[in-house]
Amino acid sequence: MTATPPMQSTTLPSARRRPDPGGVRVTVAVPTFRRPDDLRDLLPRLLEQVAEVAAGGRFTAQVLVVDNDPAGSGSAVAAAVPGVRYVVESRPGIAAVRNRALDEAAGSRLLAFIDDDERPCENWLGALLATWEDSGAAAVSGRILAEYPGPVDPWILAGRFFVRRRMPTGTEIDVAATGNLLLDLDQVRAAGTRFESALGLAGGEDTLFSRSLAHAGARMVWCDESAAVDRVPAERTTRRWVLIRAWSHGNATVLTELRLTAGTAARLRVRARGVLRGLLRLGGGSARWALGRVSGSARHQARGARAVFRGLGMVGGALGVVYEEYARDGRRWRLGRVAPR
Incomplete structure (x- = not known):
C-alpha cells in the first residue's frame, strides 16, 4: 500500500x-x-x-x-x-x-x-x-x-x-x-x-x-x-530498562518514517537520514555523558547515555533491525522488511 x-x-x-x-x-x-x-x-x-x-x-x-x-x-x-x-x-x-x-x-x-x-x-x-x-x-x-x-x-x-x-x-x-x-x-x-x-x-x-x-x-x-x-x-525504574526503551524509541522513530514513505528512492533517503541522525545522537550523547563524568553531573550522564542508545536504535531501524518490545516468545530482536502503508 x-x-x-x-x-x-x-x-x-x-x-x-x-x-x-x-x-x-x-x-x-x-x-x-x-x-x-x-x-x-x-x-x-x-x-x-x-x-x-x-x-x-x-x-x-x-x-x-x-x-x-x-x-x-x-x-x-x-x-x-x-x-x-x-x-x-x-x-x-x-x-x-x-x-x-x-x-x-x-x-x-x-x-x-x-x-x-x-x-x-x-x-x-x-x-x-x-x-x-x-x-x-x-x-x-x-x-x-x-x-x-x-x-x-x-x-x-x-x-x-x-x-x-x-x-x-x-x-x-x-x-x-x-x-x-x-x-x-x-x-x-x-x-x-x-x-x-x-x-x-x-x-x-x-x-x-x-x-x-x-x-x-x-x-x-x-x-x-x-x-x-x-x-x-x-x-x-532501572537503568537497563530506560536504555533499552531509548533504543526502542529510536528504532520506532525510523520505522514510523519508513511506513509513512512510499517509493524506493524516498525510503532510501529515510534510511540514510536515520543513519545520519542516529550517528549524530550517538556522538552528541557520548559527549554529554563524558561531560557528566568529568563534571559529576548525574543529569548529563543519564541524558547522554539515553541519547546514545536512542541513536543506536535509529541506526538499527534504518538498517532493518526491529526491536519487538512486547514479544511474547522471548525473541526481541529481528531483521525484517518494513513495508509502507
Missing part, C-alpha cells in the same frame, strides 16, 4: 458540524493483558468518571475492556463490576487490541483510551470532552503523571525519564501517545486511519497512528487539564 496522501482538514467532519441527537456517545476503552489487580482498581474509578460526564446530559458513556489474554484473565474482574463491557482480542499485540476497541466502539462518536496500569485524575474524562467540544479536533491528548512504587535510583530521577510533556490546552500537536487520548471516530474513519498491526509487538503504533491521522489533515490538540497517573512498576 502507498502512504496516505495529505488532505485538507476541512474535508473531515468536525465536532461542531456533526452534533449527535440525544447526547454524544462515548466509549472509554481499557486495553489489558494479565493485570487483573490493576483492572480491579481502575474500573470503579472509570465508572465514576463516566457517571459524572453523563450527568450533564450532553454525553452517554460506557466502559469497554479489551483483554489481549486469550485465556481471559480479566473476565472475572470485569464481570464483577456492573456496567463494564468485556471482550477478548486473541491476536497478540497492542495494535490489535486498539483496533478491536475502534471496532467495538462502532456505535460511538468518541473513543477515549486509558491504559490498565494508569489511574484517571479528577475530571480526566470531562476535561478531554470539553476540549473536544471547544476545538472540534480529531484527537485530544492529555497529560501522564508518573508515580513510583518506592525509592528510585537517583540516576533515573536526574534524567527525568518519566517526566512527560505538558503545554497549554488547545495547543496543536502532530503526534500523540494513546495512554490518555480521546478520538473523534467520525474523523478517524473519514481519514481511514487504524493502528498498524505490524508494529503491535514492536511499539510505536501510537506514533504511527497519530502521525497518519495528521497526514490525513486531521487536527490534534492538547488538553492540560486532563491527567492520568502512570504507576511505574519497579522493574521499569
Whole structure:
C-alpha cells in the first residue's frame, strides 16, 4: 500500500458540524493483558468518571475492556463490576487490541483510551470532552503523571525519564501517545486511519497512528487539564530498562518514517537520514555523558547515555533491525522488511 496522501482538514467532519441527537456517545476503552489487580482498581474509578460526564446530559458513556489474554484473565474482574463491557482480542499485540476497541466502539462518536496500569485524575474524562467540544479536533491528548512504587535510583530521577510533556490546552500537536487520548471516530474513519498491526509487538503504533491521522489533515490538540497517573512498576525504574526503551524509541522513530514513505528512492533517503541522525545522537550523547563524568553531573550522564542508545536504535531501524518490545516468545530482536502503508 502507498502512504496516505495529505488532505485538507476541512474535508473531515468536525465536532461542531456533526452534533449527535440525544447526547454524544462515548466509549472509554481499557486495553489489558494479565493485570487483573490493576483492572480491579481502575474500573470503579472509570465508572465514576463516566457517571459524572453523563450527568450533564450532553454525553452517554460506557466502559469497554479489551483483554489481549486469550485465556481471559480479566473476565472475572470485569464481570464483577456492573456496567463494564468485556471482550477478548486473541491476536497478540497492542495494535490489535486498539483496533478491536475502534471496532467495538462502532456505535460511538468518541473513543477515549486509558491504559490498565494508569489511574484517571479528577475530571480526566470531562476535561478531554470539553476540549473536544471547544476545538472540534480529531484527537485530544492529555497529560501522564508518573508515580513510583518506592525509592528510585537517583540516576533515573536526574534524567527525568518519566517526566512527560505538558503545554497549554488547545495547543496543536502532530503526534500523540494513546495512554490518555480521546478520538473523534467520525474523523478517524473519514481519514481511514487504524493502528498498524505490524508494529503491535514492536511499539510505536501510537506514533504511527497519530502521525497518519495528521497526514490525513486531521487536527490534534492538547488538553492540560486532563491527567492520568502512570504507576511505574519497579522493574521499569532501572537503568537497563530506560536504555533499552531509548533504543526502542529510536528504532520506532525510523520505522514510523519508513511506513509513512512510499517509493524506493524516498525510503532510501529515510534510511540514510536515520543513519545520519542516529550517528549524530550517538556522538552528541557520548559527549554529554563524558561531560557528566568529568563534571559529576548525574543529569548529563543519564541524558547522554539515553541519547546514545536512542541513536543506536535509529541506526538499527534504518538498517532493518526491529526491536519487538512486547514479544511474547522471548525473541526481541529481528531483521525484517518494513513495508509502507
